[in-house]
Amino acid sequence: MLQAEIKSLLKEDISILIKVPNSAKHYVCDCGEASLLTVKEAQAISAIFISHTHIDHFSNFDGIFRHQIGSGEKVVICGPRNIHQQIEARLKSYTWNLIDENAIEYEIREIVSKEEINVYTIRPPYWNLEYVKTQNVLFEDEYVNVDFAILDHKTDSIAYLFKEKDSVTFHENISDFKNGKWISELKTAFENNDPDKEIEIEGTLYKALGLFHLLTRNEGYKLGVIMDHAADEDNYKKIKDVFNHADMVYIETFYKDEDQEFAKMNHHSFASASGKIMKECNVKEAIPIHFSRRYTENDQQEIETAFYKAFRN
Incomplete structure (x- = not known):
């Protein structure tokens, strides 16, 4: 059974590590600050899944990359439209005159639509993008295949479903x-x-x-990660299409119910809305995550109470 661990402290930007049992292979969803992510875990990450590139979800990409460079491995990065250009810009912002061309390879998969995923490769020391192909499958290896939904957060925000092989x-x-x-x-x-x-x-x-x-x-275990999204019916239809009957889902629950006007203004979700959509998806277990940094631990408990009331009622 896939195992997920939140690697961010309460006031930190979100990052979730997914581990494959009896394997040294890890995946990571979003690159927030993640103080709890160890060097060894970062080095074992074989695929990175970015929901969107707001700074709180993307700022620690460099930190993870810092521990991967020199491995000689190929690491897959999946993300929304233009993710390939943003990765290229991050890598080209440093000087690489002492790095061998075989130090690492990234394969970047840009999600344009459900049917259109553009694949690029990028390598040191010049980090020039090379277009490879366009495909309609996002990610599959010997352990999992990954489905996704493109949600609205006033930008594309990708929600991922990891399904273990049967x-x-x-x-x-x-x-x-x-x-x-x-x-x-x-x-x-x-x-x-x-x-x-x-x-x-x-x-x-x-x-x-x-x-x-x-x-x-x-049947393989189904583990979902739904990050930032507006609490609206268009998003909920897309969530239901992908996450129905999932075993476990981590879902963004940024605001308290009393602050749902802020949620609407900022294209985020709020406690009871996230709980309700998880109930409608018949998810077996759901966990609220990614709370606004304005909140205290007591506020977090209030969010969780409202979330689980909507989910389990």
Whole structure:
């Protein structure tokens, strides 16, 4: 099950680290101040997901990059329209005369629309962007695939859904056969929906379909991160399309209910609105995050109380 940790203190800008169990691979959503993010964790980040490039969500990109340079790895960066130009500008603002061209590579994926994602690469020491291709899938690796919604925050703000790959369980207790490589062959046939595949067990050939009852498909865990967004119906429709029945979602809850006029003015959400949309999405567990820095710990508790009242009522 994916594990998420908020790496920012109450008064700090938001950053969430997502860890893959039994793996050294991490992902990070937004690059806020994040005092709790360790050097080791920053070095293990293989993909960065930026919601939007307001300073409180993007200011610590340089700090993360500082710990990645020299790794020789390729790191993926996903973000909204023009993210490739903004990354290029950040990197070109420094002097790199002592850095080798193989020190690191970034692959930047600019989200233009749900169907249009432009891919660029950028490398030291000159950090010149190279256009690679346009694709319609944002991100997939051996552990997760990532869906997204483009929300309105008076600029594009990307909300991300991380879905673990489905797994297949073999029920040894109901099998009369000895364990062997045939189990992995059967799982492959099951995953590929190939019922006619012949599986050899102890010298006898069996059709895979007749063995599928030994397997169960386990749906992958769905973890969402919804950052800044206006509390309006257009955004809510997009959220429902992507985050319905998610297992856990972290959602921006910037203002108290009594300050919802500020929320409307600044294209943010507020406590009960965020809780209500999570309830309408049938999310199993929801966590309010990213509170205005004007608030105290007592204010945060008030926000959480209003959020959970709307979510669980």
